[in-house]
Amino acid sequence: MSPSTTASAVLAQGLPAEAGRLARAWRQARRRPASAVGAVIVLLFVATAIGAPWIAGVDPMQTDWKQVRKAPTLAHPFGTDDLGRDAFARVVWGTRISMQAGVFSILLAIAVGVPLGLVAGFYRGALDQTIMRLTDAWLAFPFLILAIGLVTIMGPSLTNATIAIGLGATPTYIRLTRGLVLATAAEDYVQGARALGAGDLRLMSRHVLPNIVSSLLVQATISIPVAIIAEAVLSFLGLGVQPPAPSWGTMLNTAQQFLETAPWMAWWPGLAIFTLALSFNLAGDGLRDLLDPRDY
Amino acid sequence: MRRAAISVVTLAVISMIVFTGVRMIPGDPARIMAGTDADAAGIEAVREKYGLGDPIPLQYLRWVGLALRGDLGHSIRTREPVVSTVATKLPITIELAFLSLVIAVGIAIPAGVLAAVRRNTLWDMLASGASLGGVSIPNFWLGIMLILFFSVELGWLPASGFVPIWESPLDNLRRMIMPAFVLGTALAAVLMRQTRNSMIEVMSADYIRTAYSKGLAGRAVVFRHAIRNSLIPVVTILGLQMGALMSGAVVTEQIFVVPGFGRLIVEAVFTRDYPLVQGVVLITASSYVLINLMVDLSYSLLNPRIRIGGRPG
Numbered sequence: 132m133s134p135s136t137t138a139s140a141v142l143a144q145g146l147p148a149e150a151g152r153l154a155r156a157w158r159q160a161r162r163r164p165a166s167a168v169g170a171v172i173v174l175l176f177v178a179t180a181i182g183a184p185w186i187a188g189v190d191p192m193q194t195d196w197k198q199v200r201k202a203p204t205l206a207h208p209f210g211t212d213d214l215g216r217d218a219f220a221r222v223v224w225g226t227r228i229s230m231q232a233g234v235f236s237i238l239l240a241i242a243v244g245v246p247l248g249l250v251a252g253f254y255r256g257a258l259d260q261t262i263m264r265l266t267d268a269w270l271a272f273p274f275l276i277l278a279i280g281l282v283t284i285m286g287p288s289l290t291n292a293t294i295a296i297g298l299g300a301t302p303t304y305i306r307l308t309r310g311l312v313l314a315t316a317a318e319d320y321v322q323g324a325r326a327l328g329a330g331d332l333r334l335m336s337r338h339v340l341p342n343i344v345s346s347l348l349v350q351a352t353i354s355i356p357v358a359i360i361a362e363a364v365l366s367f368l369g370l371g372v373q374p375p376a377p378s379w380g381t382m383l384n385t386a387q388q389f390l391e392t393a394p395w396m397a398w399w400p401g402l403a404i405f406t407l408a409l410s411f412n413l414a415g416d417g418l419r420d421l422l423d424p425r426d427y
Numbered sequence: 428m429r430r431a432a433i434s435v436v437t438l439a440v441i442s443m444i445v446f447t448g449v450r451m452i453p454g455d456p457a458r459i460m461a462g463t464d465a466d467a468a469g470i471e472a473v474r475e476k477y478g479l480g481d482p483i484p485l486q487y488l489r490w491v492g493l494a495l496r497g498d499l500g501h502s503i504r505t506r507e508p509v510v511s512t513v514a515t516k517l518p519i520t521i522e523l524a525f526l527s528l529v530i531a532v533g534i535a536i537p538a539g540v541l542a543a544v545r546r547n548t549l550w551d552m553l554a555s556g557a558s559l560g561g562v563s564i565p566n567f568w569l570g571i572m573l574i575l576f577f578s579v580e581l582g583w584l585p586a587s588g589f590v591p592i593w594e595s596p597l598d599n600l601r602r603m604i605m606p607a608f609v610l611g612t613a614l615a616a617v618l619m620r621q622t623r624n625s626m627i628e629v630m631s632a633d634y635i636r637t638a639y640s641k642g643l644a645g646r647a648v649v650f651r652h653a654i655r656n657s658l659i660p661v662v663t664i665l666g667l668q669m670g671a672l673m674s675g676a677v678v679t680e681q682i683f684v685v686p687g688f689g690r691l692i693v694e695a696v697f698t699r700d701y702p703l704v705q706g707v708v709l710i711t712a713s714s715y716v717l718i719n720l721m722v723d724l725s726y727s728l729l730n731p732r733i734r735i736g737g738r739p740g
Contacts, residue, residue, distance in 0.1 A: 268440035271712040275674030276692065280708050283696050284451050360565045364678055367567055368693055387571055391579050401568030409563035
């Protein structure tokens with residue numbers, strides 16, 4: 132048998148398996164059409180964020196004094212703003228900022244929160260108590276108040292807003308991870324691995340962590356839309372992205388001054404936040420059903 | 428007792444975080460706390476009062492001592508004591524929070540109960556869909572859209588401003604109804620989901636089956652047995668949502684120009700009024716802890732089976 136026939140045999144065997152997986156995904160998607168639509172819209176927003184320069188067409192910062200606060204037309208499908216900038220281009224570029232803030236802040240929260248929760252849940256005792264009391268205190272600061280406080284110290288910018296949102300979301304991940312670790316560490320297979328002589332680090336990374344990843348993923352789909360809204364709020368208050376950068380929050384801030392003469396300025400950025408957050412939540416619901424089939 | 432002790436520890440940690448936070452602002456703390464327009468004598472006075480030359484732990488203890496006696500320093504901008512500034516703004520936000528709580532509970536509990544009792548019907552889907560929408564809609568955009576519709580288009584309600592309730596309760600309500608609705612919907616979405624879940628759980632409990640089997644009508648079972656028991660987790664969520672309500676108030680007051688606690692925070696940040704920011708953050712976090720302590724203690728009133736610190740069972 133020549134190598135090429137072996138390869139094609141493997142390929143032939145592999146194909147039905149691949150098709151089976153696709154068919155299964157399709158069945159899952161058909162069972163929850165709303166979640167599937169949500170997931171597709173999230174992917175469209177991701178594509179928009181990546182392809183912003185090509186989709187927007189015109190420069191989002193380009194001012195045009197002859198086109199100030201014009202209602203939507205074919206040339207400017209979302210209208211223009213108070214400086215004659217194309218609202219469509221600004222909403223498209225705003226996707227990038229929102230996605231960046233939403234995803235990176237939650238990645239930060241996971242990077243800080245999961246190791247702390249893991250250590251607290253795994254070792255228990257005084258370390259656990261210390262970490263959890265700190266978490267309690269951290270949680271007592273309302274999300275936005277904490278973010279405002281941090282931005283006051285660090286100064287307003289997209290990076291600092293992202294850090295502030297991420298630190299605000301961290302306690303949730305510490306608590307969640309700790310709870311999951313407490314439940315997982317008591318399982319027989321973890322005890323078994325320990326009896327076989329596995330070290331703490333190996334137990335945590337090979338036996339505990341893989342079993343709690345799906346719950347963390349579900350939590351991430353819940354927190355990302357919250358983080359996206361939080362970024363918009365901070366920018367709306369002037370504590371996040373600074374003008375003239377196109378962020379949905381700063382656009383709404385400007386729009387508020389022209390509600391009577393140019394209401395379209397307020398429609399699109401808000402609609403974009405709402406659609407993105409709703410799609411994330413719908414997709415997250417589906418993911419939760421898929422990974423964590425408890426009945427709710 | 429144990430819950431109370433934990434709360435005291437939490438409060439102590441909060442005060443340390445706030446204390447450290449203000450000291451992380453770059454620059455001379457005495458200059459920062461005295462304000463940019465303060466002269467050398469003013470800066471010295473602040474340095475003297477807070478003992479800013481002393482070791483840090485001693486400074487912290489002095490600051491906590493003053494805070495416990497109700498002295499959180501003076502606002503840089505107005506020279507008013509922080510405590511009295513907060514005291515004039517807080518009632519406005521409490522009224523707003525109360526109204527939105529009424530709206531939230533008024534929507535969420537009937538909708539949640541209905542969704543659970545008529546599970547997997549059109550009612551359930553409508554309620555769950557509305558709840559998902561409520562979580563996803565940015566409340567500041569909802570506020571702007573309400574102004575656009577009710578104030579700009581229809582001209583029914585004033586877009587902004589504030590009238591004290593003792594001057595004209597009607598005008599006060601006309602200006603508070605939109606912000607309260609905006610704040611209430613976000614809370615209602617979360618509460619509804621919780622009410623539905625805990626109602627479903629309670630409805631499958633043994634005593635509900637017993638109530639049915641002894642011949643009670645469905646309505647009586649739901650109202651007399653199920654709702655009361657399913658409300659305990661809802662009250663917990665309500666306590667934990669106080670923080671979100673506070674965050675929401677910051678944004679909502681900003682949009683509707685309500686001169687409350689939330690607007691005070693934003694103003695304080697923009698004017699770099701550090702003592703005011705410090706005081707406001709400390710008060711917010713502390714009240715969150717105290718509210719949740721009260722929520723925990725209220726369980727034993729709602730359900731005598733739970734005795735905090737007592738033996739389980």
